[in-house]
Amino acid sequence: MRRVRYGSTGGPLFLEEVPAPEPGPAELLVRCEAIGATLPVVRKVAEAAEPIPLGGEIAGEVVAVGEGVTRFRVGERVTGLCLGHGYADFALLHEVMASPVPEGACAVDAVALVRSGLVALGALTAARPAPGEAALVTAAASGVGHLAVQLARTRGATRVVGAVSDPAKADFVTELGADEVITYSQEDWGTSVDYALDAVGGELLAPTVASLAPGGRLVAYSSGGGTIQAYDLLVGAKSVTGFQMAHIAREKPELYEQWRQELWRLFEDGALKPAVHRKFALEDAAEAHAAITSRGNLGKVVLVP
The missing domain is CATH 3.40.50.720 (NAD(P)-binding Rossmann-like Domain)
Structure with missing residues (x-):
């Protein structure tokens, strides 16, 4: 599979070919349909002393589940925050960080709406x-x-x-x-x-x-x-x-879920309309980061593998 990474502080970002990861206990392997780029990740690339995995919001189809997963099955569509390598064709998502994508909503909507x-x-x-x-x-x-x-x-x-x-x-x-x-x-x-x-x-x-x-x-x-x-x-x-x-996700999962449901309800009612600045190809991740760094984006910046 393809994955975006960088070798030293500040980049540059590049694509590499690596094997798809195997889901561990309580993990989902997701085929990424949309990936959200965020300012915190952009800042970490520029400032972190050592290269970090490019994580963030992902949405897509569950293709494998690890031991102990009970809430999701292969074939279901989910969205959530990936704490590891998220800028990739496939990414691991911990079950507690995942939530279902409702019927009728696309992956780009999910990435633009849920975490942000x-x-x-x-x-x-x-x-x-x-x-x-x-x-x-x-x-x-x-x-x-x-x-x-x-x-x-x-x-x-x-x-x-x-x-x-x-x-x-x-x-x-x-x-x-x-x-x-x-x-x-x-x-x-x-x-x-x-x-x-x-x-x-x-x-x-x-x-x-x-x-x-x-x-x-x-x-x-x-x-x-x-x-x-x-x-x-x-x-x-x-x-x-x-x-x-992150504090809410760890300490108050019931509130996290309540807010998630409220967001989808407002979306379905037409009271909340996520806007996407532009959809970038995975190989254009550097350009996506530049859009955020320049403060030029109107709405969410999304990568589509």
């Missing part, structure tokens, strides 16, 4: 939204952000503000349902919101906190780091919550 949607819905839930509130979503055109914009509306937000890196993304974010779109480079964001979902971090934390109304809540789920001054929180009685999807 879980992060968006989890971060939104952590913000404790109340009907009638105003929301701010940074990286609003990203794979997670474009779903967060829509989900905020389903949780009762009467005003949704999207923050983006490029004014050219404004029409896309507006079409998702945002009432207002601002760019990171604006000196004064000129907005006041009850809660903010931040996927960027770094220098964007300060203006995001400044955009919160008194008593406002910031949920930070970025891998980009950054620092918040305690005084900026104290003067407005503001708060910050960190959110990590």
Whole structure:
């Protein structure tokens, strides 16, 4: 089978031919139909001291199961987070990380919706939204952000503000349902919101906190780091919550499953529409990563073997 890897920090990415892996206990071997590329993986390629497996969201058909698997059978279609080599024709998926793909949904929809949607819905839930509130979503055109914009509306937000890196993304974010779109480079964001979902971090934390109304809540789920001054929180009685999807998957699997079902229900009802920036061939993985690095993507970046 074909697999994408790299030999040293920063790449380059290349294809190699390797035998298909064998599923171990509680593992599924999945023939990948779609693979989601994410910013955390792109950053690890650029920054990790040693080369790492290129993992991420995958969706496809189960072709073999390991010992002890009880929830899935060969021939079923699943999606989930692959922690090993996911940029490949075949990948291993642990049973606890897998969920079924409903009839009528394609693999690309599954990859664009489930993992990114879980992060968006989890971060939104952590913000404790109340009907009638105003929301701010940074990286609003990203794979997670474009779903967060829509989900905020389903949780009762009467005003949704999207923050983006490029004014050219404004029409896309507006079409998702945002009432207002601002760019990171604006000196004064000129907005006041009850809660903010931040996927960027770094220098964007300060203006995001400044955009919160008194008593406002910031949920930070970025891998980009950054620092918040305690005084900026104290003067407005503001708060910050960190959110990590892996913690939910490990510690609260019943909540993970509840959110997954909610995402598919909203998808089937037409209230949540995942957008795919572009489908890249497996051999074009480097180009897919470049689309994310340049912040040029509108929606999810997907590899299709």
